Amino acid sequence: xxxxxxFIFNEKTALPGLNGKFGIVTGSSRGMGLVMAKxxxxxxxxxxxxxxxxxxxxxxxxxINADRAGAALGFTGDTAEFKQVxxxxxxxxxxxxxxxDFLINNAGFPIDEQLWETPLHQFDxxxxxxxxxxxxQIDLVGARYCSRxxxxxxxxxxxxxxxxxxxxxxxxxHHGTPYTEAKAAILGLMRDIAxxxxxxxxxxxALALGNIRSGWYNNLSQKEKNALALESPxxxxxxxxxxxxxVAFLVSDLAGYINGQTIVVDGGKVIR
Ligand SMILES: NC(=O)c1ccc[n+]([C@@H]2O[C@H](COP(=O)([O-])OP(=O)(O)OC[C@H]3O[C@@H](n4cnc5c(N)ncnc54)[C@H](OP(=O)(O)O)[C@@H]3O)[C@@H](O)[C@H]2O)c1
Numbered sequence: 001x002x003x004x005x006x007f008i009f010n011e012k013t014a015l016p017g018l019n020g021k022f023g024i025v026t027g028s029s030r031g032m033g034l035v036m037a038k039x040x041x042x043x044x045x046x047x048x049x050x051x052x053x054x055x056x057x058x059x060x061x062x063x064i065n066a067d068r069a070g071a072a073l074g075f076t077g078d079t080a081e082f083k084q085v086x087x088x089x090x091x092x093x094x095x096x097x098x099x100x101d102f103l104i105n106n107a108g109f110p111i112d113e114q115l116w117e118t119p120l121h122q123f124d125x126x127x128x129x130x131x132x133x134x135x136x137q138i139d140l141v142g143a144r145y146c147s148r149x150x151x152x153x154x155x156x157x158x159x160x161x162x163x164x165x166x167x168x169x170x171x172x173x174h175h176g177t178p179y180t181e182a183k184a185a186i187l188g189l190m191r192d193i194a195x196x197x198x199x200x201x202x203x204x205x206a207l208a209l210g211n212i213r214s215g216w217y218n219n220l221s222q223k224e225k226n227a228l229a230l231e232s233p234x235x236x237x238x239x240x241x242x243x244x245x246x247v248a249f250l251v252s253d254l255a256g257y258i259n260g261q262t263i264v265v266d267g268g269k270v271i272r
Contacts, residue, residue, distance in 0.1 A: 017253030019044030022096035027107030029056035031214040035240040041071045079142030089149040102251045103150040105143035106165045109135040116176040132178045139182035154202045164190045164206040194260030203259040210266025213237040234267030
């Protein structure tokens with residue numbers, strides 16, 4: 001057991017293909033992204049922690065490096081700005097000796113009650129431009145910028161893995177059109193990358209998540225928490241570690257022939 005109580009990488013926790021690999025988890029200064037980064041490190045990988053708040057990035061990096069020195073590098077920057085994304089990849093490659101083995105496109109626009117609850121016909125002219133653009137700039141455009149930079153490196157290497165974090169509304173529809181649109185669009189981007197780059201031995205997959213107990217859970221009333229738990233036939237919220245486990249599996253060699261897929265992590269509400 002480590003000083004921070006985390007489970008530490010050893011030959012039992014290693015997943016084939018993760019030991020010694022380098023990658024980036026966007027939006028990993030807190031929430032699910034941080035849990036993904038920690039689990040990838042536990043499984044033997046080294047990870048770049050990213051977010052727009054420098055203090056949060058530093059705190060996350062220190063926590064990981066306390067368990068395994070040098071396993072994390074911090075990069076404070078906005079994935080929706082392509083110049084900052086380019087710097088993210090330059091710094092990562094300086095650190096990793098040129099490699100980018102995986103990219104997890106996790107950064108997402110926070111839950112916004114107004115954008116979530118407003119039906120399309122009620123958006124006014126300003127909202128229909130601004131509201132949709134805000135969500136799509138982070139969830140879709142940011143993932144596109146990061147994927148382009150990652151692919152430039154992965155094509156040279158002839159290997160790599162990209163995972164997109166989507167959501168069940170992208171598959172079923174829900175209420176909250178800006179979010180549903182952006183999360184569905186990244187599935188199209190993922191599929192295009194999967195078929196275009198498979199000959200280079202680069203894989204792209206996505207997760208479609210149900211209600212996961214990350215930051216937004218804490219802002220809900222007990223009544224809302226209970227109601228959202230009942231949306232899943234498992235009658236509970238998903239755990240961040242359960243999402244991270246699926247990501248680690250997809251990045252590992254155990255998933256070496258899985259490409260172009262969307263894995264639903266929702267306790268069984270959406271069954272296809
Ligand atoms: N939790 C759920 O139930 C659920 C369900 C379906 C899908 N998802 C998806 O899962 C992902 C993670 O969700 P979460 O609940 O863990 O979110 P969260 O707690 O709000 O954390 C989001 C992370 O992304 C960072 N971030 C946001 N915008 C960014 C940007 N433009 N550039 C760089 N970093 C950025 C945040 O840091 P800063 O704000 O400081 O930049 C933070 O580290 C999101 O894509 C979300 O849409 C979540």
